[in-house]
Amino acid sequence: MNDPNGMFFYNGYYHLYFQYYPEGNVWGPMHWGHAISTDMITWTEQPIALYPDKLGDIFSGSAVVDLNNSSGFGATRNKIPVVAMYTNSKRLGNDEWLQTQSIAYSLDEGKTFTKYENNPVIENPGLKDFRDPKVTWDSIHQKWTLVLAAGDKINLYTSTNLKDWEFQSSFGEHIGAHGGVWECPDFFPMVVEGTNEIKWVLLVSINPGGLNGGSATQYFIGDFDGKTFSLDPSFNNDLENEKALWIDYGKDNYAGVTWSNIPDSDGRKLFLGWMSNWQYAQQVPTETWRSAMTTPREITVIKNDGQYRLKFLPVRELQNYVSKTIRKNEISITDKTVVAKSPLVDFTKADIQFTVSDLKQDVYTFSLSNSIGESISFGLNNKDHFFFIDRSKSGNTSFSEDFAKNVSKAPLNKNINDLDVRIILDKTSIELFYNNGTTVMTEIFFTTQPFDSFSINANAKPVEIENLIIKQLKLN
Ligand code: FRU
Secondary structure, rough: OOOOOEEEEOOOOEEEEEEEEOOOOOOOOOEEEEEEOOOOOOOEEEEEEEOOOOEEEEEEEEEEEEOOOOOOOOHOOOOOEEEEEEEEEEEEEEEEEEEEEEEEEOOOOOOOOOEEOOOEEOOOOOOOOEEEEEEEEHHHHEEEEEEEOOOOOOEEEEEOOOOOOOEEEEOOOOOOOOOOOOEEEEEEEEEOOOOEEEEEEEEEEEEEEOOOOOEEEEEEEEHHEOOOOOOHHHHHHOHHHHOOOEEOOOOOOEEEEEEOOOOOOOOOEEEEEOOOOOOOOOOOOOOOOOOEOOEEEEEEEEOOOEEEEEEEEEEEHHHHHHEEEEEEEEEEEEOOOEEEEOOOOOOOEEEEEEEOOOOOOOOEEEEEOOOOOOOEEEEEOOOEEEEEEOOOOOOOOOOOOOOOOEEEEEEOOOOOEEEEEEEEEEEEEEEEEEEEOOOEEEEEEOOOOOEEEEEEOOOOOOEEEEEEEEEEEEEO
16 A cells, blocks of 8 residues: 545544555555554455546545535435545556546545546646645635645645635745645644644655655744735744755655544544655565555644744554553663663553653664664664664564655754653654654664564663663554
């Protein structure tokens, strides 16, 4: 699989569709696979929801619950329709295709879909890359809003019935990173944490052209008048000269978008990304499966010193999977100290947190390793101001030159005084959330045997680690 698609919540279920080629473990004619969950952690796969048709394969898109039946699709059976919008990508030849936008509706809560008879609903305006529609109900302007990727820009449309779309504006000229094609946008309003202020967030995936190589997702925050998105002026400096702000500085979080129809009583903005990178997605050493999604994450907009930023943290539902908790209040580290080991901890499914206050050293290195010398190391360089993750010794890396060529870095604009670290580990992935989710790094790896120890390197000076909490997770 690749991108998450059509995510919506309805009647107790989170729905996830995904880019899926059922005939093989490499990319091919795309379908929408489908899975459902009551907590976003345990998923049950469902039959394929959308198959290729005469307009083309089924590329990425979104789905909304049309509560007021604005589309009219629910009328015949008096049902609330779920309306999916996706890209039909028709192959015309080698490296040539025609991309248009289509819709389909479901009257059984997302199990099966009927394609609209007048597809496509948005014709191609003469662009090679024209795809990935994401629809949002704009409760402020009382309209459906749609963003889609058009070359290396975002086109914005509005509608009152999900069938007729009016082009409003385009965004992206001379703003942000443009080292590749823009893909899989998302656009939604959010209340800035601790205020009543509303800001609009635009997520834009780009491939290639990510800061650490290949695929990555940048973001913009600003205002929306119902027609045009304007970037908040506080971003101007940050985005000069093709610079961008990234939702994740690891190499493996791409094409991520948010769930629609999360009830107001919940109020969260919930996100899921595809945990791979087009540089090597089709070469990773897995056979019976290929690719996974990130841990679902809650997004928050914060304002610090006049700057708006996004924060991402794993959803609280993960806590329901904790089978055992190990705590150590204070550990003094000198040199390289092992702070936890197997079999006490199974590092193939764990949630590890700790704090280091009053940072005095230049570099803090944390590592996971096994007895045959494979390791992954990550941490903070507080002198040159960046977080890093290095998977060059993490086992099988030879399947692609790009996989471990560089150490991935997340720049900081100044040094920091305190560090809190949260590490989510699965068999083949590490998700790092620094300082309450203000910097995130997600990477995959392929060891030949599991990591069996977690250590911290104090580079000769003692370091005090506070509140180490290791939660063992019980996942299949
Ligand atoms: C992003 C992407 C989308 C496209 C889909 C095709 O990973 O290239 O732009 O719709 O994958 O599978």
